[in-house]
Amino acid sequence: MKKVPDPAALRKVKIARGYTDYAEGSVLIEMGKTRVLCTASVEEKIPAFLRESKLGWVTAEYSLLPRSTHTRVAREAVSGKRSGRTVEISRLIGRALRAAVDTAELGERSILIDCDVLQADGGTRCAAITGAMVALYDAVAWLRQQGRIAEECQPIKQFVAAVSVGMVDGQAVLDLSYEEDSRAEVDMNIVMTEDDRYVEIQGTAESAPFSDRQLTQMKKLAHAGIQELIVLQKQALGVKE
Numbered sequence: 001m002k003k004v005p006d007p008a009a010l011r012k013v014k015i016a017r018g019y020t021d022y023a024e025g026s027v028l029i030e031m032g033k034t035r036v037l038c039t040a041s042v043e044e045k046i047p048a049f050l051r052e053s054k055l056g057w058v059t060a061e062y063s064l065l066p067r068s069t070h071t072r073v074a075r076e077a078v079s080g081k082r083s084g085r086t087v088e089i090s091r092l093i094g095r096a097l098r099a100a101v102d103t104a105e106l107g108e109r110s111i112l113i114d115c116d117v118l119q120a121d122g123g124t125r126c127a128a129i130t131g132a133m134v135a136l137y138d139a140v141a142w143l144r145q146q147g148r149i150a151e152e153c154q155p156i157k158q159f160v161a162a163v164s165v166g167m168v169d170g171q172a173v174l175d176l177s178y179e180e181d182s183r184a185e186v187d188m189n190i191v192m193t194e195d196d197r198y199v200e201i202q203g204t205a206e207s208a209p210f211s212d213r214q215l216t217q218m219k220k221l222a223h224a225g226i227q228e229l230i231v232l233q234k235q236a237l238g239v240k241e
Contacts, residue, residue, distance in 0.1 A: 007173040010163070010225050015134055015236040024111075025138030027236075029131030032177055033121035038131040040139035041112045056106030056155070058136065060093035060113040062086055062128055068117045089125045092200060096129045096160050096191045097136055099199045105155040107148070111139050122178040126162035126189055130229050133160055137237055158194040161229035165190060165218045167210060172217040174225045186210045190222040194230055 011032030019028040025040035046057050063086065064073045076082050082090075093115060113136060115128035140156055143149045164176045166184035173180060181187055188203035203215075210218075234241065 007168075007171050008221055008224070010175045010228060011177065013229065013232050015131065015232060017134060017138060017236055023135070023139075024142040025135035025140075027131045027135045027138075028118075029127050029134075031123055031127045031130075031175065033119060034123055034127050035118040036124060036127045036131055037114075037116045037118055038128060038135040039114045040132070040135040041114070042139055042143060043110045043112060046108050046110055050108075054108060055103040056101075056108060057103065057110040058094065058097045058101050058106075058113065059110065060090050060097060060115060060128075060132065062089040062093055062115045062117075062125070064117045064120060064124070068120045089128070092125060092191070092202075093129050093132055096162060096199050097132060099191075099193055099197075100133060100136065100158055100160045101155055102157050103155075105149070105153045106140075107153075109143075109148075111136060120178070122176045122181045123164040123189075126164050126175075126191075129160065129162040129191060130233065134233050134236055137233075137239075159230045159233055160191065160193050160199060161226045161233065162189060162191040162199075163222050163225040163229060164188065165222045165225070167214055167218070172214065172221050174221045186214065186218070188218055188222070190219065190226070192223065192226045196223065 014030040016028040020026040023039035024042045027038045029036050066072050113132045115132055117124045137156055165174050165188050166176050167186040168180050168184045185207045186205050190201050191199040
């Protein structure tokens with residue numbers, strides 16, 4: 001049985017802002033060996049269903065690059081069809097980020113988040129959400145600098161982050177690597193806001209049902225991990241607590 005070094009610890013996290021030159025916000029986030037490039041693009045238009053609402057919109061797209069995994073993943077653009085997994089994760093990222101934003105303060109414009117997984121070693125959707133939050137913050141700051149939103153407008157209500165958690169060899173473990181995830185009895189992804197509210201809990205018993213006590217253990221680990229990630233987000237942005 002392989003021991004988990006510190007089941008309550010996040011893997012090493014790095015957040016590099018301004019990673020590309022052209023996007024209004026761009027971040028390379030690393031959580032262990034997982035690396036995700038998150039870019040935020042501003043468009044002065046909104047979806048048809050929001051016309052005349054005076055509300056903005058935040059949405060996301062997620063993609064695994066071909067050699068982000070141990071074997072090559074075919075580009076979905078070639079087949080002309082996105083997988084169910086890709087669609088589900090894209091929608092999850094969008095929901096998570098909209099929990100952080102006051103769309104009325106954003107104005108009638110959209111911020112499109114692209115999350116491209118450069119290397120996958122577990123927790124890609126969680127890393128994408130956590131990195132995308134920083135890219136989104138920078139895109140809003142860019143709008144303010146350009147005079148497109150007033151100084152007093154505060155589109156960002158609060159931060160949001162996500163982390164994986166699971167039961168591995170009967171033990172609750174935070175921020176699972178691929179190796180840990182592949183042998184986990186329970187696999188869970190949790191998204192939370194800065195004020196301790198849940199955006200989403202995705203949990204599955206992979207090999208055996210889990211108890212309420214185990215669920216409580218995992219939620220406690222995830223809460224602590226997410227609060228730590230939010231601190232790291234703010235540190236990367238230079239935002240004071």
